[in-house]
Amino acid sequence: MPLTLVEKLATRHAEGLRPGEAANSGDFILIRPRHVMTHDNTGAVIPKFREIFKSAGLPPKIHDPHQPVFAIDHDIQNTTPENLGKYAKIESFANEHGVDFYPAGTGISHQVMVEQGYVRPGSMVVGSDSHSNLYGALACLGSPVVRTDAASLWATGTTWWQVPPVARVVLKGSLRPGVVGKDVIVALCGIFNKDEVLNHAVEFAGEGIAALSIDQRMSIANMSTEWGALAGVFPFDERLREYLLKLADSFAAPGRPGIRRPGSRSGYTRAEVEAWWNDRSTLSADSGASYAVELEIDLSSVVPHVSGPNDVKTMTSLPEIESRHVKINKAWLMSCVNGRLEDLAVAADAVRGKHVAPGVEFYVAAASATIQRDAEKLGHWKALMDAGAIELPPGCGTCIGLGRGTIKAGEVGISATNRNFEGRMGDKNGLVYLGSPAVVAASAVAGHICSPTKFTPTTIASSIKAAAPNASKPAAQSGAKSFEVITGFPAVVRGRTWFLDKDNLNTDGIYAGKHTYNDSMTSEQMAAVIFENYDADFRTRAKPGDVIIGGLNFGTGSSREQAATALKHFGIPCVIAASFSETYKRNAFNNGFVVFECPALVSYIRSLKAVPAGTRTIDAGAIEIDFTKGTLTLSHAGTSRSFPFPALSRVAQELVVAGGAEAAVAKRLAAK
Secondary structure, eight states: OOOOHHHHHHHHTEESOOTTOOOOTTOEEEEOOSEEEEOTTHHHHHHHHHHHHHHHTSOOOOSOTTSEEEEOOSSTTOOOHHHHHHHHHHHHHHHHHTOEEEOTTSBOHHHHHHHTTOOOTTOEEEESSGGGGGGGGGTOEEEEOOHHHHHHHHHHSOEEEEOOOEEEEEEESOOOTTOOHHHHHHHHHHHSOSSTTTTOEEEEESGGGGGSOHHHHHHHHHTHHHHTOSEEEOOOOHHHHHHHHHHHHHHHSTTOOSOOOTTOOOOOOHHHHHHHHHTGGGSSOOTTOOOSEEEEEEGGGOOOEEEOSSOTTOEEEHHHHHHHTOBOSEEEEOSSSSOSHHHHHHHHHHHTTOOOOTTOEEEEOOSBHHHHHHHHHTTHHHHHHHTTOEEOOSSOGGGGTOSTTOBOTTOEEEESSSOOOTTTTBOTTSEEEEOOHHHHHHHHHHSBSOOSSOOOOOOOOEEEEOOOTTOOOOOOTTOBSSOOOOTTSOSEEEEEEEEEOOTTOBHHHHSOGGGTTOTTOOHHHHHTTTTTTTOTTHHHHOOTTOEEEEOTTBTBSOOOTHHHHHHHHHTOOEEEESOBOHHHHHHHHHTTOEEEEOHHHHHHHHHTTOOOTTOOEEEEEEEEEETTTTEEEEEETTEEEEEEOOBOOHHHHHHHHHTSHHHHHHHHHHHO
16 A cells, blocks of 8 residues: 555564554554653653653653664753752763753754654654654654653653545745745634644655755744644655754764763764755655645735734735734744744844834744854844844743743733744734744844834635545544444543533643642642643633643644643643544643544533633533543533544553553553
8 A cells, every 4th residue: 555754663662563564544563663752741750750660660761762862952041959850860860771862052852853864765753842743854854742642752762643634735826025934824724724734744745845955944843833743754855954954063073062972863974964865755645645634825926924813823915914014022032843043034124224113022932042043144133133132041041931032911922932822932812923033033133023024915726635545544542443342441421511612622721831830839829820821710610520621733832742741731621622632632641631523412511602802711511521431511501412533452451541651651560
């Protein structure tokens, strides 16, 4: 059977397949990725790792010290003794186990992974961060995993993975001057905003790719996360070959910054790049491979758009928003999507000889220290600072609401980051738009959202084709054919329901980013802050045993596991939604928390029109969930209605019964 590129890469990194067997979309497999990256959340993974071995009665040992990579980047402006102490413990752990470690100030973890040569064509590299999709720009299967997966990978080198459905996105034509990769992915998020690629792996194809720089491809692959995709993979072409050869030269140069532990897998040589190039035929989809969906966009029809406010999938063309003269208070040029050299160069051109508008704060952070040094040599950094930009260290910071420059209530900002969720970058009563680096810089000096280049409104040429009849599709997470309930799994759950009437409810709304790297929070403290960016009154009305019902793509955004575990700590037995982010679903089951999909239930509740204007959460009645029959019954306002739902897979039930993946891995280690 012809395979997609994603299926080929999954097969290459799968453990336990029979000779000649392939990993197809929908298959649950054991993967052994080349690398697993963790950043500040390494501090939370370490106790999970130790607990696995404690439960197994064994001394803790990293299975393959060259597989993990630690790169500190999120809370690096926090110089409290507690945070610096956490970073010191992470570095000590790395030294103890021989793991490559990059300290605060080196750069954003994803950029470090590329710059230091851990990402290479044909590999699979995962990270305990939702933007690990970025690695797909280098023809690598980059995918987010969660903290529990990271601990499992440290312990055994492997973790479970379900091969996703694969979407093919054809890029035609070429970008007009002034349009960049960020504009492309914003357009894709805005045009195809009906979950067309939700939880899919996206393979980009078409003649339009050749004109895209690798920096632009990284922007597109990175924000495939915000589009709802699990991965975004570009092909291995001549442009990527040239980029890799240049990196190989930097690895060979004297004084190369970075880690050189014995046996470290960082870096590669020109000879290795040429060997990959000569074998590139294995890094493409087979002729006749089937896709779950096929989309197309004409790059020449794209003009800059902005997303928001406070919503990635709501976009407005630059010409239209310019006519509104939207005044701003803050501008941000930073992040793993737009903090690279090309981005800084474009922004410098937009501000050179000008000054940031009165009343506007313009914050700039390079994606890495190496990029900042290069920008300084080329004069880009000086142009930005001379214009009145405020320098921040190379890291995440404000993008996740940490450090200087966060949005305040009543303020409006334009950001080159990848997310503008309500409350993510500061106060939830601030408004944040997303745009390209040129738009951000031009807006900073103008005082309102605009572009340095004038564009006329256009209609973006795009199309969508349904799945081919023989397209391989994954079984739903809970798509077992029988309704077997294993010993220890609850047969029936009953409780009151709360309906959260919002699609794309993100993890910042469920568990705010400002708490994510506070590893000292207890279970009770975590439970006490659920939904503070969405509906802070919820936790005063709800009680343990209540069931949550959400809309489409529940739990989108960050890979933080607390968005699932905090609900579990509160006493919520399960979440039902029309659909889930795959990463949220993964976090849930890896921590023994039940989630499942029932879109008909959500449609029914919405048809009742029971949600008053301005209300975000309602009491939707009582529910009985029968896992043995695959049915749930909702009793509301004196009426009852039953709905079927797919049976939970045995894999999912086993994780719940075990108490999560950590316990399951400990059992495997003890058995060995």
